[in-house]
Amino acid sequence: MRLSRYFLPVLKENPSEAQIVSHRLMLRAGMIKQASAGIYSWLPLGFKVLRKIENIVHEEQQRAGHIPMLMPTLQSADLWRESGRYDDYGEEMLRIKDRHGRDMLYGPTNEELITDIFRSHVGSYKDLPLTLYHIQWKFRDEIRPRFGVMRGREFFMKDGYNFDLTKEDALHAYNRHLVSYLRTYERMGLQAIPMRADGGPIGGDYTHEFLVLAETGESEVFYDSAVTDLTFGDRAIDYDSVDQCAAVLEEFTSKYARTDETHDEALFAEVPEARQRTARGIEVGQIFYFGTKYSEAMGAKVQGPDGKTVPVHMGSHGIGVSRLLGAIIEASHDDKGIIWPEGVTPFHAGIVNLKQGDEEADAACEALYASLKALGLDPLYDDRNERAGGKFATMDLLGLPWRITVGPRGLKNGVVELTSRRTGDSEEMPPEAAVEKIAQIYAGIA
Numbered sequence: 001m002r003l004s005r006y007f008l009p010v011l012k013e014n015p016s017e018a019q020i021v022s023h024r025l026m027l028r029a030g031m032i033k034q035a036s037a038g039i040y041s042w043l044p045l046g047f048k049v050l051r052k053i054e055n056i057v058h059e060e061q062q063r064a065g066h067i068p069m070l071m072p073t074l075q076s077a078d079l080w081r082e083s084g085r086y087d088d089y090g091e092e093m094l095r096i097k098d099r100h101g102r103d104m105l106y107g108p109t110n111e112e113l114i115t116d117i118f119r120s121h122v123g124s125y126k127d128l129p130l131t132l133y134h135i136q137w138k139f140r141d142e143i144r145p146r147f148g149v150m151r152g153r154e155f156f157m158k159d160g161y162n163f164d165l166t167k168e169d170a171l172h173a174y175n176r177h178l179v180s181y182l183r184t185y186e187r188m189g190l191q192a193i194p195m196r197a198d199g200g201p202i203g204g205d206y207t208h209e210f211l212v213l214a215e216t217g218e219s220e221v222f223y224d225s226a227v228t229d230l231t232f233g234d235r236a237i238d239y240d241s242v243d244q245c246a247a248v249l250e251e252f253t254s255k256y257a258r259t260d261e262t263h264d265e266a267l268f269a270e271v272p273e274a275r276q277r278t279a280r281g282i283e284v285g286q287i288f289y290f291g292t293k294y295s296e297a298m299g300a301k302v303q304g305p306d307g308k309t310v311p312v313h314m315g316s317h318g319i320g321v322s323r324l325l326g327a328i329i330e331a332s333h334d335d336k337g338i339i340w341p342e343g344v345t346p347f348h349a350g351i352v353n354l355k356q357g358d359e360e361a362d363a364a365c366e367a368l369y370a371s372l373k374a375l376g377l378d379p380l381y382d383d384r385n386e387r388a389g390g391k392f393a394t395m396d397l398l399g400l401p402w403r404i405t406v407g408p409r410g411l412k413n414g415v416v417e418l419t420s421r422r423t424g425d426s427e428e429m430p431p432e433a434a435v436e437k438i439a440q441i442y443a444g445i446a
C-alpha cells in the first residue's frame with residue numbers, strides 16, 4: 001500500500017475521551033472511529049489487524065480439530081425461554097421486536113442456538129466428540145462501555161462449544177481448548193495466564209480465564225511469579241492425546257494464579273513470599289465446562305453405546321477477538337506509539353522515502369516495494385511529500401515492527417537503513433539485504 005492512496009485518518013492531538021493508552025493510540029493511528037457508545041467502525045488499519053487476529057484464532061482452532069461455522073447475530077427469544085435465560089440475562093441483552101411483534105434479541109453468546117442445531121441433527125454417540133465454533137459479532141448492553149474496544153457493547157468474539165458423551169471426554173475438550181488458547185495468544189506476542197475463575201451460578205471448578213497483565217486491566221489478579229516463566233513455544237502436541245493435553249493443563253494451572261473472584265488468602269500465603277504478586281489483568285478469553293446444563297433444559301440427547309439416551313456434556317470457550325487489539329497495544333507500546341508484534345502487524349514493514357521526488361530515492365523505494373510484494377509481504381510505503389520527521393513520527397505511531405529508510409545520501413553508498421521499532425536499533429545494508437532480512441523474519445509467521 002502507498003500511504004498517499006490509503007485511508008489513514010491519523011489524529012495530531014490526543015483525543016480527550018480516551019482514558020487508556022490503547023484507546024488513545026487506536027484513535028490516533030486512525031484504526032477505529034466511535035459510532036455510538038461502545039460501538040465502533042473499524043477503519044482500514046484497524047480492520048487489517050482485526051482480520052489478522054481472527055485468522056490466528058481460526059488457524060489454531062482448526063489445528064485443534066474444532067470446526068468453523070457461522071451463526072446469525074439476531075436470535076429468536078423462544079430458544080432463550082427454553083433455557084430460562086431470557087429472563088435471567090437482564091438488561092445486558094438487547095431485545096428487539098420484529099414487524100410481526102415477535103421477540104428477537106442480538107446475541108450476547110450462543111449456547112442456546114448451538115444446542116438447538118445439535119439436537120436437530122445429532123442423535124448418536126457415534127457422532128461425538130464434536131466441537132463447533134464461530135467468530136461473530138456479539139452485543140451486550142454494558143452499563144459502562146469504556147476503554148474503546150476493550151469493553152464495547154458490540155464486540156467480536158470467538159465462541160466454541162464442545163459436545164461429548166461423558167464428563168471425561170468433555171474435560172479432554174476443555175484441556176484441548178486450554179492448549180489451543182496458549183498457542184493462540186503466544187502467536188500474537190502475548191502472555192495470557194490461565195487463572196482459576198468463578199463458575200458463577202453454575203458453579204464447578206472447571207473454568208479458567210486467560211489474563212494479560214496490564215496496569216489498566218479491569219481484574220485484580222494474584223499469582224505465583226513462577227507462572228510468568230511458562231511458555232508453550234513451538235512444542236509439538238497431539239490434540240487427540242488425552243495425556244498430552246492433560247499434562248499441559250497441569251503444567252500451566254498448578255501454580256497459584258487467580259482473579260479476585262476466586263482469590264484465597266490462605267492458599268496464596270503458601271506461595272513463597274518472594275514470588276507472591278498482586279497485579280491487574282485484562283481478560284482475553286475464558287474456557288468453561290458446564291456439564292448438562294443446556295442439554296438437559298433443551299433436550300440435546302444422544303443414544304450411548306448401551307442404547308440408553310443421555311444428555312450430552314458441554315462446555316463453551318470464548319476469545320475476545322476485538323478486545324485483543326486493545327490488550328496487545330496495552331502490552332506493547334512506548335511513548336511514540338504502538339509496537340506491533342510480527343504476528344499481527346497490519347503491514348510487515350514501512351518504507352520511508354526521505355526525499356520524495358528525488359529520482360534515485362523514488363526508484364529505490366519502488367524497487368523495494370516491488371521486491372517485498374513479490375515475496376508475498378505487505379509493505380506500507382510512505383510516498384507523501386512530507387518532511388522526514390513527520391514520516392518517522394507517523395511510522396512510529398503506527399508501530400510497524402520494521403522500517404526501511406531510503407535517502408539519497410545512503411544510496412550513494414549503495415545502502416538503506418533497516419530499523420527495528422522495538423529496539424530502535426538501525427543497520428545499514430544494501431536494499432536486497434534488507435528485503436532478505438525482512439523475508440527471513442516473517443518466514444513461518446506471515
Ligand SMILES: Nc1ncnc2c1ncn2[C@@H]1O[C@H](COP(=O)(O)OP(=O)(O)OP(=O)(O)O)[C@@H](O)[C@H]1O
Pocket residue numbers: 109140142149150151152153154155156157283284285286318319320321322323
Ligand atoms: N464488552 C466486551 N467488549 C469486548 N470484549 C468482551 C466484552 N465482554 C466479553 N468480552 C470478551 O469475550 C470473552 C468471552 O466472553 P465471556 O462471556 O467470558 O465474557 P465476560 O466474562 O462476561 O467478560 P467480562 O468479565 O470482561 O465482562 C471475554 O474473555 C472477553 O475477552
Ligand SMILES: [Mg+2]
Pocket residue numbers: 209283285286
Ligand atoms: Mg469471561
